[in-house]
Amino acid sequence: MSAFRLTGLCSCRGVSLKVIESSCNLSRNRRGCLQRPLLNGTRLFSSHSLNSKVNLNIIPADLVDKLERLALVDFRTKEGLACLEKAIRFADQLHLVDTSGVEPMDSVLEDRALYLRNDTETEGDSAEELLKLAKNTVEEYFVAPPGNIPLPKREERTAMLKHSEF
């Protein structure tokens, strides 16, 4: 059973143009992403044929804002957004694999037994070492700002990062 699943994944990695071409004609998975067969080889990475959430090669601005806030990253420039889009489309190749009747697998460790530890104290006496790592401590406590610092607005960030090498 696991061998079958691994094969399924392998065929998706290291995918070649040829494989995508022939896979297009397979029956679609439940996402129903491919609405029309791919006829033109050069348009293979067209986003709207692979990802129903994305319209016309553009990821909605409020979705980008939300991602930036949740993950505390900044996609910065047009190049950054383009990179994000490429990453999404690269991952979308997974949708080309016919997974009907196959249980989702979230880790290759699935067949391993989960190790259970005995309930004994074996560690935890590391206050000194850990506190040393912090810039600010107060009487053996770590110091944090009074609340989460909200991500600065886009305009502010652009101004702050004007001279950044990235």
Next chain:
Amino acid sequence: APVSSEKLVGVVGLEIHAQISSNSKLFSGSPVCFSAPPNSQVSFFDASLPGTLPVLNRRCVEAAVMTGLALNCTINKKSLFDRKHYFYADLPAGYQITQQRRPVAVDGVLTYSFLGGKKRSQVVRKHVQIKQIQLEQDSGKSLHDDVHSQTLIDLNRAGVGLMELVMEPDMSCGEEAAAAVRELQLILQALGTCQGNMSEGQLRVDANVSVHRPGEPLGVRTEVKNINSIRYLARAIDYEIQRQIGVMQRGGTVHNETRAYDSKSGETIPMRDKEGLQDYRFMPEPNLPPLIVFEDNATLPPGVDSSQVVVVQKIKEGLPELPSVKREHLVQAYGILPEHSFTLVNEEGLMEYFEEVMKATRKEPRKVIGWVMNELLGQLKQQDMSVSQSPISPAALAELLELQETGRVSSSGAKQVFQVMWGSSGKTAEQVIQEQDLGLVSDATQLHNICQKVVDSHPTEVHAIRNGNAKVLNKLMGLVQRELRGKADPVLVMEILKQKTRGGGC
């Protein structure tokens, strides 16, 4: 079709976090201890240093299975761990390991009771569905220092094992929620899986409250947090229900928000806006394979180490006596009423107190219950004391009851003695009886003489008694009591008077 009444009613669901009673944390070998110096119980994994991995504690799995079984849940043989992402200084990893997709136990039921009815003496039984029980990590503690505009972080609690119990919104008011939580507390304490001390944060309860008209769809709910005791739980919920009804009646709308209970004012107040609706971006925890628990020894894979498996059957067999069973046993063993048995189990230490007294007295259980419920518990409640703080020990009370049984003191005299003993720590019943001269006169000769005197001086009454009017005996009894300043043993006196007035010879 159901008739929709005009009245809005409350709908209450509870989310409970119970800290697992274990020696070490859920995914690390750091000690679990209350009130240790800050950051002294933190391993590299707890501090989320790169390169560290979670290692599951078997005791925590057993605790979750045990609790699931006690609450009639279905135990999922295969359960999964997930990451729940959000940023906060007391969550060093930026995510909490929890069980969102498939928790270890689902679909249970908690049966609870409370004393209702007109005189609050009837045991009302209710049920609440348990949606699921999942294992998850606790976060560290944040201490807000407003003076210096900073937050101090103590990670001792970070990584401690929690069982999150999700209850369906089957309750309708604060009293029901309080009774349900009290029963859960008793169960967890009996199992030993959680010590259940709400003030120490071992049992944390958040209430989801909404109002609606019966038969109509549920209303918008608010989440009420910062509830530190069962008493406050009932008050917070009732306040919130009334608040929401008020909003609706004024034509307003209830907002889906988180509110904090303020015990001083008894009100719920909106909490600081937590950056809008959270998206936790749940994902499977890649470092942990699925958790498998086995039904019984027959289903174990061959050659497996017993320390590496959790067997449901074995845990089921090892379950201790649950509170509901305890109550039944008390009724069976002592012949007491269900409502008394309920109070005995419900009040911390009261059952033990009662059983101690029973061991040391010949008095019948129902009468002892009267003393324990009325005299003892009454005093404790009045002075807001716990059973363990009672100035009268079970042995001391038993001694008093024995003295009453043997006629050394009357029942009203005994009550007086009790009051005096309560106020003067350590004095025995006998001491008080002597000091207060409450001892009954049971010297036969003395009683006979006084009775004779009374009988001789009241021929009219004696005549009435001989003619069938027995009630007049009470008048004679009163006269005897007056002679002895109320210290006549009433039972003996009645006997003697009856004898003397029976007719024929004095």
